[in-house]
Amino acid sequence: MSVIVEGLARRFGTTAALDGVSLAVREGEFVALLGPSGSGKTTLLRVLAGLEPQEEGRVEIAGQEMAGVPARERGIGVVFQNYALFRHMNVFDNIAFGLSVLPRARRPRRAEMAERVRELLRLTQIPELERRWPDQLSGGERQRVALARALAIHPKLLLLDEPFGALDALVRREVRRWLRGLHDRLGITTLLVTHDQEEAMELADRVAVMERGRIAQFDTPAALLAGPTTPFVAGFVGEAARLEGRVAGGVLRFVQPGLPPLAVALPDGPASAFLHPRDVVAHPAPEGPLIRLARATAEGTARLVVELADGATLDAVAEPQGEWPQRQAACRLEITGAQVFAANGARGAAAPLRLAEVR
Known part of the structure; x- marks a missing residue:
């Protein structure tokens, strides 16, 4: 029927x-x-x-x-x-x-x-x-x-x-x-x-x-x-976190400090990025954002809550082959991808920048 x-x-x-x-x-x-x-x-x-x-x-x-x-x-x-x-x-x-x-x-x-x-x-x-x-x-x-x-x-x-x-x-x-x-x-x-x-x-x-x-x-x-196709769907489906930033010359830089820039094909101007926990990988580092919470998943990986320098928190996963993350330990965040929406509603998929692309 x-x-x-x-x-x-x-x-x-x-x-x-x-x-x-x-x-x-x-x-x-x-x-x-x-x-x-x-x-x-x-x-x-x-x-x-x-x-x-x-x-x-x-x-x-x-x-x-x-x-x-x-x-x-x-x-x-x-x-x-x-x-x-x-x-x-x-x-x-x-x-x-x-x-x-x-x-x-x-x-x-x-x-x-x-x-x-x-x-x-x-x-x-x-x-x-x-x-x-x-x-x-x-x-x-x-x-x-x-x-x-x-x-x-x-x-x-x-x-x-x-x-x-x-x-x-x-x-x-x-x-x-x-x-x-x-x-x-x-x-x-x-x-x-x-x-x-x-x-x-x-x-x-x-x-x-x-x-x-x-x-x-x-x-x-x-x-x-x-x-x-819309910011609402991007934020509602899949536990995505919304982060604000600005696109200039095909590079998205986040408002929050401690996050790497991303490459995205969108016009210059303000933009909102939606990141799922799997898109954010935490690596051990001598300084950087702090791991506030860590829990095991059924798949054997670690889900983390990481606190950024401005006090905002972000869900992440631990690097697959690393040691079990410790609470209060510092880390370096790698962003493997994101869905980004420009102020005019245009959507683009963001990807990591190579070091030579970061200006």
Whole structure:
């Protein structure tokens, strides 16, 4: 089921929750809507589900215009952040609920309904829970029950609104990887709302980064990291630090002391550079910026917080073959690359300067 959104607008008073949103999702695609709180991602999901009215623009799902189509007739599965399970119903009845309220002409017979529920219990790997009550379930189990209930009506579009927010980190990682595997098996077009970058990058085929009711960039995870098109995307995706500087003659020099200049093909003038921690490598040195924090990563490398001469801090990594860095030790910083935006919005990828190029 494909989804096409064109010029969508939704306002709450004087606030534009959605401001001319356009989006095209391919059939069978897994798309994440990523952005900070208040960016409009949940409002967009609710408009697609028919739970919020569209004031302007067009929504088309599977080739059908959705204006005036009520939520119950859209054939969409929705999983909310709090799962919205009925506490007075056991797991079996919660999953069966969507089938039991279908119009009589489409409602399956009782035996078919029971077969469908048990099929979903097996699919979501919780067949032993059918007679449990919601209060007897763990967070991960509730999430699977909510997903099974959304899948019961055979939706071709699945909407997930922050479905992992109530889970601890270990369970969240396990459940989201299971969910991606389930998506690949079923081929259901899926939209996930999240503010968690790791979640979006791991799960989605493409990610729509939202800012103040608009889509700032819609691309693959790799493309978002390698080629952000706006300063907002560059700063929001990938834990990038923003540093100010000035370009003169193709050389970017930073305001902060102790940082090496970079080569960049941008016009002369002020510029903002966005550096991911992997772009900044700390080498031992007799003097220079100080290492304030050091922590090990699962990959065996050291992530550092380095304090510059003006008191600003910068995330970095330790040189791969060096000794384990010590807190309060001095270092020399090497910048291997950065995304740079000029004041006019032009973007350029910066690279280290050879010694002979530094003037």
